Amino acid sequence: MSSEPADWAAYAVAGVREWEAGFGPVEPHASVSVADDQMRAALDELGERLRENYPFFSPRYAGQMLKPPHPAAVAAYSAAMRINPNAHALDGGPATAQLEREVVADLAAMFGFDREPSGHLGHLTSSGTIANLEALYVARQSHPGKAVAFGAEAHYTHQRMCGVLGVEALRVPADDRGRMDLAALADLLVTGRVGTVVATAGTTGLGAVDPVNEIVQLARRHGARVHVDAAYGGFFTLLAEPPDPLVDPVPWRAVALADSVVVDPHKHGLQPYGCGAVLFRDPTVGRFYVHDSPYTYFTSDELHLGEISLECSRAGAAAAALWTTLRVLPLTPGTGLGAVLAACRRAALHWDRHLAGSPVLATYQPAELDIVTYWDRRARTTGEVDASSARILRDGMRDADPVFVSTLSVSAADFARRHPDVRVDGERVRVLRSVLMKPEHEAAVPWLLDRLETLARAASPLEVSR
Numbered sequence: 001m002s003s004e005p006a007d008w009a010a011y012a013v014a015g016v017r018e019w020e021a022g023f024g025p026v027e028p029h030a031s032v033s034v035a036d037d038q039m040r041a042a043l044d045e046l047g048e049r050l051r052e053n054y055p056f057f058s059p060r061y062a063g064q065m066l067k068p069p070h071p072a073a074v075a076a077y078s079a080a081m082r083i084n085p086n087a088h089a090l091d092g093g094p095a096t097a098q099l100e101r102e103v104v105a106d107l108a109a110m111f112g113f114d115r116e117p118s119g120h121l122g123h124l125t126s127s128g129t130i131a132n133l134e135a136l137y138v139a140r141q142s143h144p145g146k147a148v149a150f151g152a153e154a155h156y157t158h159q160r161m162c163g164v165l166g167v168e169a170l171r172v173p174a175d176d177r178g179r180m181d182l183a184a185l186a187d188l189l190v191t192g193r194v195g196t197v198v199a200t201a202g203t204t205g206l207g208a209v210d211p212v213n214e215i216v217q218l219a220r221r222h223g224a225r226v227h228v229d230a231a232y233g234g235f236f237t238l239l240a241e242p243p244d245p246l247v248d249p250v251p252w253r254a255v256a257l258a259d260s261v262v263v264d265p266h267k268h269g270l271q272p273y274g275c276g277a278v279l280f281r282d283p284t285v286g287r288f289y290v291h292d293s294p295y296t297y298f299t300s301d302e303l304h305l306g307e308i309s310l311e312c313s314r315a316g317a318a319a320a321a322l323w324t325t326l327r328v329l330p331l332t333p334g335t336g337l338g339a340v341l342a343a344c345r346r347a348a349l350h351w352d353r354h355l356a357g358s359p360v361l362a363t364y365q366p367a368e369l370d371i372v373t374y375w376d377r378r379a380r381t382t383g384e385v386d387a388s389s390a391r392i393l394r395d396g397m398r399d400a401d402p403v404f405v406s407t408l409s410v411s412a413a414d415f416a417r418r419h420p421d422v423r424v425d426g427e428r429v430r431v432l433r434s435v436l437m438k439p440e441h442e443a444a445v446p447w448l449l450d451r452l453e454t455l456a457r458a459a460s461p462l463e464v465s466r
């Protein structure tokens, strides 16, 4: 192995240029040609501007859900972007449309849906938001006049998209682990108002996995659909495999019984932004999308991705990037993407194990995936917890040896349910939160914890109480 990583993007683009050369030379028009000096100056300026970023690539960054894509994705995206295919219609990019079908079949199979075209319907989207919108749109079309129920910890997009769709939204309270409360769901279902239940498999804040299995059973009893929002957590289903599952297999197995599921390859699938996915178990829901376009669809009778999607133009390069990534890191449990997720999950387990014996920091609630939440255990009131979290976040970023974390605002009542010994003296409280979503975090956990405990100790308990 060479010490300098290969420039795979340049390698992949060279392949496209070779293909282009087969069509003969094209002289760029004067209106778009730019002098080298001018190009260099603009790019240098950009380089300066881009420094105004947090180091998402580094294990020092253990804050929000952010990390760079895999080099395979960067290379494939760069190459396909040079062609710039549009996923909307087969004419806009036949090659990437085919790649998209293949990766969608892979994702369907990962969740236990039938990988054959007759056994699922799905496509990539530009985000998890749009993917969820499509699932809720199909929910509305198939259960008109009925409400959508989702957990109190569900992503805010569900409330918002119910508003967009003009569908009644019902919030189901969470239990003391941030999961949908089943008794509360059952009470809602008996009213007959609910057409669709949204289960979240990996909440954005805590990484809590709703009891999908029980939700499916309850919903079925009342004729309701089930949509699983696994935008963040979806790929963790790879860790639900025997003999040593690193996540509870029960909810993940049950995703196969849901009517639809969303996963964001741009979160845990090593992709650049612009890559969500929605999958339906029943391919006949395609009828809800039917439309006629005078502009597009003319080269074949095959189903066009644009015919089963609410979005029109969408980057074909996203499919190329995901397809290539899954060639080198397939959706397998112990290897490929599974090994990436396993390292992240082990990092979180290690984190919580360490905090159980820490004199300074405590776990807010045990991590189910790779999102850890923690607080200054020396605090005696929720106000002190809040102040300490804010200070550690700020001091960590400012330090010469920086560490970047994030905070999660929870209600004081939710805090008290988990930690009744801390006196409540306010409405809300910030706890610290780290998304350990880079496999490199596994090796970095001891260092990260040491830095955070040092930062916490730097304030005397007296200072914490102010």
Ligand SMILES: *Cc1c(COP(=O)(O)O)cnc(C)c1O
Binding pocket: 127, 128, 129, 130, 132, 155, 157, 200, 202, 203, 204, 229, 230, 231, 232, 233, 264, 276
């Ligand atoms: C991130 C996320 C979304 C929204 O997806 P985007 O890709 O950011 O639009 C929806 N639901 C959950 C559970 C998420 O984690």
